[in-house]
């Protein structure tokens with residue numbers, strides 16, 4: 022499986038939009054998006070829906086072959102997790118996906134974002150377990166309790182996610198490097214600054230510039246100007 | 251003093267009036283999962299009030315997903331796949347129900363769990379006549395998570411912070427020289443900031459506060475008083 026699998030990931034960042042990975046392996050049907058409802062029709066969303074509705078093991082196996090190598094990479098990136106822990110994380114994340122697939126709503130989220138969020142939560146929990154945190158909370162408890170139910174908002178948020186994927190490749194290398202440190206290696210801005218030997222303010226401003234370029238919308242707090250370093 | 255349930259009804263109303271939000275770097279660290287546990291809890295409570303920041307976070311998670319899918323994959327053998335497939339039968343699917351937005355019991359679930367009850371069930375410690383506080387255990391070894399209760403019209407003497415401080419208004423509101431803050435508002439202060447918050451005259455104010463607490467202080471008694479030690483000496 023791994024040979025064919027690796028091929029799918031030769032894509033450059035420029036091509037990194039939803040549907041790219043399966044698209045390289047076999048001819049792609051039409052766009053992964055169908056306006057105007059924007060319902061996702063990509064393979065991984067379909068797999069998740071099949072798992073959620075029918076506990077479809079074939080769909081689960083397809084999803085595993087695609088995502089498990091990414092989850093393992095995520096486990097090993099910049100962390101002190103051993104190969105054994107990385108395999109353990111792959112198992113945990115894939116079992117969580119199996120358990121939670123019913124909660125996946127293709128109208129609301131891209132499959133990749135949904136899977137990434139689960140992987141992030143499981144990795145955080147594993148770190149905390151290894152550091153023997155005594156906490157009643159799991160990382161998934163920190164997700165906000167409410168999602169936007171409004172179809173227009175859902176459409177908007179899917180569109181901006183799509184834009185983000187499309188524009189990721191255009192980011193300057195220094196900004197991409199910081200984002201990779203923060204998201205993939207799990208470093209705080211302060212840790213990233215220390216590791217890259219940069220002032221914290223530089224790290225923060227690169228993150229801000231990157232998010233501006235990706236057109237992430239955010240609220241400017243009234244006192245943002247006062248408290249920024 | 252109002253109970254959590256009474257405060258709850260205001261959450262929805264408050265969503266439209268929120269004016270103070272976490273800065274982008276805090277939301278990014280939240281989305282990437284790199285905030286400390288207590289800080290993440292504080293941001294999470296803000297998100298329950300704030301649709302706009304929820305939207306930002308979902309975009310910031312899309313950024314993470316893009317990086318995630320662009321990684322060089324590691325080799326995963328069929329042995330691991332088979333191991334997982336064998337465990338599926340012992341892993342029944344969960345049914346998930348999201349809390350509808352109009353929920354009446356809107357004390358954020360995360361907070362209710364941490365408090366193991368209502369505001370009135372907590373054991374509060376008086377700091378001044380206008381201020382009492384209670385520390386809530388989250389398991390975060392670095393940051394303290396506590397609630398502050400300021401009596402209506404009460405003032406906290408001017409003080410600064412030894413570390414960074416996140417504050418989230420849960421009920422009522424307060425003002426200082428920079429502005430006024432109501433339920434759902436998020437305030438982040440760096441160590442050098444000095445302020446003298448005063449609760450609104452007509453209602454008690456309850457805030458959640460997350461502060462740096464250096465590990466060298468082992469006594470919880472000493473630790474939770476940290477932010478207030480200076481105000482007593484000046």
Ligand SMILES: [Zn+2]
Pocket residue numbers: 240268270271272296300302303304
């Ligand atoms: Zn907000």
